[in-house]
Amino acid sequence: MIVGILGCGAIASIILNNFLSKDSGIDIKYFYDHDMEKAENLATISDGIAVLDIDDMIDNVDLVLEAASPISVEKFGLKVLKKGKNIIIMSIGALMDNKFRDRMIEAATNNDAKIFAPSGAIVGLDGIKAASIGKINRATLTTRKPPRSLGKLVDEEEILYEGKASEAVKMFPVNINVAAALSIACNLDVDVKIIVDPKVDKNVHEVIVEGDFGQFKTRTENLPCEVNPKTSMLAAYSAIKLLKSLNENFIMGT
Numbered sequence: 001m002i003v004g005i006l007g008c009g010a011i012a013s014i015i016l017n018n019f020l021s022k023d024s025g026i027d028i029k030y031f032y033d034h035d036m037e038k039a040e041n042l043a044t045i046s047d048g049i050a051v052l053d054i055d056d057m058i059d060n061v062d063l064v065l066e067a068a069s070p071i072s073v074e075k076f077g078l079k080v081l082k083k084g085k086n087i088i089i090m091s092i093g094a095l096m097d098n099k100f101r102d103r104m105i106e107a108a109t110n111n112d113a114k115i116f117a118p119s120g121a122i123v124g125l126d127g128i129k130a131a132s133i134g135k136i137n138r139a140t141l142t143t144r145k146p147p148r149s150l151g152k153l154v155d156e157e158e159i160l161y162e163g164k165a166s167e168a169v170k171m172f173p174v175n176i177n178v179a180a181a182l183s184i185a186c187n188l189d190v191d192v193k194i195i196v197d198p199k200v201d202k203n204v205h206e207v208i209v210e211g212d213f214g215q216f217k218t219r220t221e222n223l224p225c226e227v228n229p230k231t232s233m234l235a236a237y238s239a240i241k242l243l244k245s246l247n248e249n250f251i252m253g254t
């Protein structure tokens, strides 16, 4: 499988490192970033190809892995799918807009392509997928991040946001994609609280879901990526695992 990466930052670097010199059947070959130097850096490490024009990447790959921004999904997502190529989307916040999500799904359906949205930095999506067979009544997300992850300077914990996921992804587009993942999986606009807390050094996500199945609560204490503390290591790992699973014959979990 030939893969192209859209967005050559923290997540892309971790993914690439995991696939270097391993015979996985997955060839991460093309790199695109609006900062060409970043694309060139990753291309150099992996003996790949940095492209100036994203079409030169899309035309030559089986799958595009987006790790850039919600805006990049809006800009290039339909183009990828209309060319019949699969896409893995990290910036899931872009898919909170129901109309855009429907257009993406329609493009995928009409062009025999697939959209993959990894579980990212939260745990519990496996359970939510199973739970969604029944009715899900309520879901909440409380995200607690250190000041450097949220670009804030505070001495005491502070609630930065309390409200629905649909607004949260607009106000914090590169910090709360997990709220979109949760909402889409639950088919609810979930209640979100974002707290900046100088007492924590991890990105902590607590999820509570209630429905016909009963109730569960998950808590993830994520180590932030060194180069981009907004982003948790687990998010990059989830994309790596998803990519690998596309070539596997045994699928574990929902």
Ligand SMILES: NC(=O)C1=CN([C@@H]2O[C@H](COP(=O)(O)OP(=O)(O)OC[C@H]3O[C@@H](n4cnc5c(N)ncnc54)[C@H](O)[C@@H]3O)[C@@H](O)[C@H]2O)C=CC1
Pocket: 006, 007, 008, 009, 010, 011, 012, 032, 033, 034, 035, 038, 066, 067, 068, 069, 070, 071, 072, 075, 090, 091, 092, 118, 119, 120, 121, 122, 173, 174, 175, 176, 177, 178, 181, 227, 228, 230, 231, 232, 235
């Ligand atoms: N689903 C999840 O659980 C998570 C999702 N994310 C999201 O994944 C994305 C990537 O995260 P990181 O690698 O940490 O970000 P990063 O900031 O380290 O890297 C993003 C790269 O994409 C490039 N880029 C941004 N917009 C672009 C555009 N419109 N066209 C071309 N290149 C563009 C930037 O120049 C940068 O090199 C972000 O949107 C982030 O919010 C991050 C963590 C968890």
Ligand SMILES: O=C([O-])CC(=O)C(=O)O
Pocket: 120, 121, 173, 174, 175, 176, 177, 178, 179, 203, 222, 230, 231, 232, 233, 235
């Ligand atoms: O990586 C994380 O902890 C969560 C995050 O940034 C996001 O959901 O956008």
